[in-house]
Amino acid sequence: MSKTASSVWNECLSFIKDNIKQQAYKTWFEPIKPVKLAGEALTIQVPSKFFYEWLEEHYIKLLRVALVKQLGEDAKLVYDVRMENNYSSSNPHTVKIPSSNRNPINPQGVTVPMDINKRELKNPFIIPGIQKVKIESQLNPNYNFASFVEGDSNRLGRSAGMAVANKPGGTSFNPLLIYGGVGLGKTHIAHAIGVEIKDKYPDKTVLYISSEKFTQQYIDSVKGNTRNDFIHFYQMIDVLIIDDVQFLSGKTGTQDVFFHIFNHLHQNGKQVILTSDKAPVDMQDIEQRLLSRFKWGLSAELQAPDYETRVSILKNKLYRDGVEMPDEIIEYIAKHIKSNVRELEGVLISMIAQASFNRKEFTLSLTKQIVDKFVKNTKREVSIDYIQKVVSSYFELDVATLQSKTRKRHIVQARQLAMYFAKRMTKASLASIGSQIGKRDHATVLHACKTVDNLTETDKQFRKYVDDITKKLTF
CATH class of the missing domain: 3.30.300.180 (DnaA, N-terminal domain)
Known part of the structure; x- marks a missing residue:
């Protein structure tokens, strides 16, 4: 033949x-x-x-x-x-x-390796026509570890970030997924890791990109018939940082291409860093094969900073900006702005601006005015502690009983309602909710939410519980 x-x-x-x-x-x-x-x-x-x-x-x-x-x-x-x-x-x-x-x-099969600089590589980050491969990291040097204030709420994420920066691709934290609510420092840590790696390993190719921009580049590559070049470009990166990975939700083509890029990088000892506002278990419309890979390394949650951390953040920001402010004013801001770091810094910027424009000194009355306006104009997030108190009070229980191991029907229902409202009204992960409501796991919280949904549809009395507690939590 x-x-x-x-x-x-x-x-x-x-x-x-x-x-x-x-x-x-x-x-x-x-x-x-x-x-x-x-x-x-x-x-x-x-x-x-x-x-x-x-x-x-x-x-x-x-x-x-x-x-x-x-x-x-x-x-x-x-x-x-x-x-x-x-x-x-x-x-x-x-x-x-x-x-x-x-x-x-x-017989020896000797080959002369090509010079990588001679490749005509389609680089989404440079102007078409430039032949030399030069990949800008897209990092913000102001987001570094020195300017990131550590506290109990973010210690795991910061420590893992430092470990990755010291040995990219060489730790078990690959991928490293940093997740948490808005304004808690996910993007800051992601940039800080990249900045540190560039400082320690100048020859490594580091790239930061938002998932929205990644998606747009992929769409452009499909339109321009350059999908393979898009994949090959990303497979050359040593440290890939993708921000807000939850935005890949529902985008099947982008998820598929990212799956292949992720596999190639991981198999070749390259480092992948991801940020998300949700834990992998809470991500909707993300392919299971991708979610399983997100769990290969470490998922570190950033939580809202406690009072001491909030004070440290404010003092650190003032020190960097060369501004002095009385301790009582710093403490007042820290006591009343609790949700995230971005709001803390927002109040501080407003304070500095008001005092500068009106040539006034920092006073407690000025602080109260600005904080009140800020809190009023900001959508407030109900805390899990507050939800537990409201639900316990409604059912005439104490919080300890709500969190206990008892299986009495009315207490189990109260506990399930607390988990349901925590999932609905906060940005906390299922794991975090379970941990705070009696040290349960994420599966228990998921089951509780499904049970409440089912009972609300089938049980008139239970639906009244949901309506009553909703009013108490929103008014």
Whole structure:
């Protein structure tokens, strides 16, 4: 039976598949199409110039051995490279490029690695036409560990971030997922890790990007028929930081492409850092295979700062800005602004602005005015402690009984209602809610929320409980 391009290439693929990881095989060999066999020269079509260069640099020895097995010592490989037409992406043309392996294969299989700077890489972050690969990190140097105030609410996240910065890709915190509510410092820690890595390892390629921008770049790559270049670009990153990963929810194509990028980076010892306003268990419309990977490393929750941490944050901000403020004013702000760091800093900026414009000193009355306005104009988040107090009071229980292990029906229902309202009215994760309401796990909280939903629809008396408690919590 005479050999064809397809039969030779299929035999080569069988050999290659047994010698590399499955993900590498899917990424780099499945997209290749056999085109022509002329004597000992096999022509294969690859999707881009970058693709062919990557094969030449990383897999030439493997390709040589596979081809020799099929075509003998004089085997040659020619790439039919699909080149995009700038005027019509639907009308690409191809350029034939011989492999660097033009001569018969030598016994040692020695190859000369290509210079990475010669690649014409589609970089989403640089102006088209610039040939040199230069990836700007997109990091904010002001967000560093020195300016991040540590407290009980964020200690795990900060410590894990420091560990990753000291040894990117070399700890069990890969990926590192930092999650928590708005304004608690997730983005700050993510940037701080990147800034620290760039300082300690200048040669590492670090990239920070929001998931919205990542999604837009992916959409653009699909429109421009450059999807493979998009994937290859991100697979070159040493430390990838993706902010607000929950925004990938429902975006199936973006999730799929991120899945392949994540696998490649993780398998090659690269570091992935993610931030989210939800724990993995609470993320909706994210593929299960992606969620499972988010759980491979460490998920660290940032919670609202306690009073002492809030005071430290205010003092740190004032010190950095070179502003002096009486302790009683700092303490007043810390006592009344409890939800997040962003609001604390917002009040401080308003105070400084008012005092500067009106040439007034910082006074307690001015502070009260600004704090009152700020609190009034800010949507307040009910705390889990407050929810437990309101529910306990409604059922004439104390909070300790609500949190206890008892299985008495009315107490179980009260506990389930507290969990339901905590899920509905706070940004806390299921794990955090369970921990604060009697040290339960996230599955218990999930079950409680489903039970309350079912009973509200089927039980008139229970629906009245929900309506009454809702009024107490919102008025």
